[in-house]
Amino acid sequence: QVQLVESGGGLVQAGGSLRLSCAASGRTLGNYAMGWFRQGPGKEREFVAAITRSGLGAYYADSVEGRFFISRDNAKNTVYLQMNSLKPEDTAVYYCAAQTYYDPLTQFTYDYWGQGTQVTVSS
Numbered sequence: 001q002v003q004l005v006e007s008g009g010g011l012v013q014a015g016g017s018l019r020l021s022c023a024a025s026g027r028t029l030g031n032y033a034m035g036w037f038r039q040g041p042g043k044e045r046e047f048v049a050a051i052t053r054s055g056l057g058a059y060y061a062d063s064v065e066g067r068f069f070i071s072r073d074n075a076k077n078t079v080y081l082q083m084n085s086l087k088p089e090d091t092a093v094y095y096c097a098a099q100t101y102y103d104p105l106t107q108f109t110y111d112y113w114g115q116g117t118q119v120t121v122s123s
Contacts, residue, residue: 001026001027001112002024002025002026002027002029002032002098002111002112003024003025003026003112004022004023004024004096004097004098004112004113004114005022005023005024005025005114005115006020006021006022006094006095006096006114006115006116006117007020007021007022007023007117008020008021008117009093009094009117009118009119010118010119010120011120011121011122012086012119012120012121012122013121013122014086014087014088014121014122014123015085015086016086016121017082017083017084017085017086018083018086018119019080019081019082019083020036020080020081020083020094020096020117020119021078021079021080022034022036022078022079022080022081022096022114023076023077023078024077024078024079024098025077028074028077029072029074029077029078029079029098030053030074031053031100032053032098032099032100032111032112033050033051033052033053033098033099033100033101033102033103033104034050034051034070034072034079034096034097034098034099035047035048035049035050035051035096035097035098035099035104035110036048036049036050036070036079036081036094036095036096036097037094037095037096037097037107038090038092038093038094038095038119039092039093039095039116040089040091040092041091041092043092045095045107046061047061047104047105047107048060048061048064048068048081048094049061049064049068049069049070049081050070050102050104050105051070051071051072051079052102053102055071055072055074057102058070059104063089064083064090067083067084067085067086068081068082068083068084069081069082069084070082079096081094081096083119086119086121087121088121088122088123089121090119090121091119091120091121092118092119093116093117093118093119094116094117094118094119095113095114095115095116096113096114097110097111097112097113097114098110098111098112099111
C-alpha cells in the first residue's frame, strides 16, 4: 500500500505560481511512475503531467505544456508540480497518483490516489 498526500494548493491570482507536493508513505516512491490529474468544477478528471520512476522522463497535457513542471525527489518520497503563469481555467482539485508501469494517460492503470488539493485561480 502507498498513501499519497497532496499539499500546496490555495488561492492565487492569474499569472501567479504555486508548487504542489505529493508525499508518499508506506512504500518507496521510486518504485512507481507518478502522475498529476485535476478535476475542475463540472468537469471530468483530466491528465496534467506524469514522470517516470527515475525522473528522467516527463509528459504533459497540451494545456499546461511550458507552464507546469513535474519533478520528483525519491530520497524524500515526494513528487512536485510547479505551476507557473496560472490561468482561471487551471482552477481544479489536483490529485497525484502512482502506477507500477508508466502509462501516463490511462487513469485506471494508476494504483494509488491522493485525496486532492484545491487550486483556485482568480482573474
